[in-house]
Amino acid sequence: MNENTTVVSRCDATSCRFNSDRTCTAGQIEVSMTAQKAECLTFTPRSDAQGTQPSAQQ
Ligand code: SF4
Helix, strand or coil: CCCCCCCCCCCCCCCECCEECCEECCCCCCEEECCCCEEECCCCECCCCCCCCCCCCC
């Protein structure tokens, strides 16, 4: 058992342009590990999709 997986098998950041059906297509990413969570530094918001970015609107 190796827990140091280097390939992301599943990602819930569907607003990321590299996310295809919850699969990361970036190939190589940088992840920042903190005590409680992993934060992807390669995350890039989609520019071609609408409604995926949370925004405050009234
Ligand atoms: S680049 Fe990061 S945030 Fe984007 S799909 Fe891959 S793992 Fe997720």
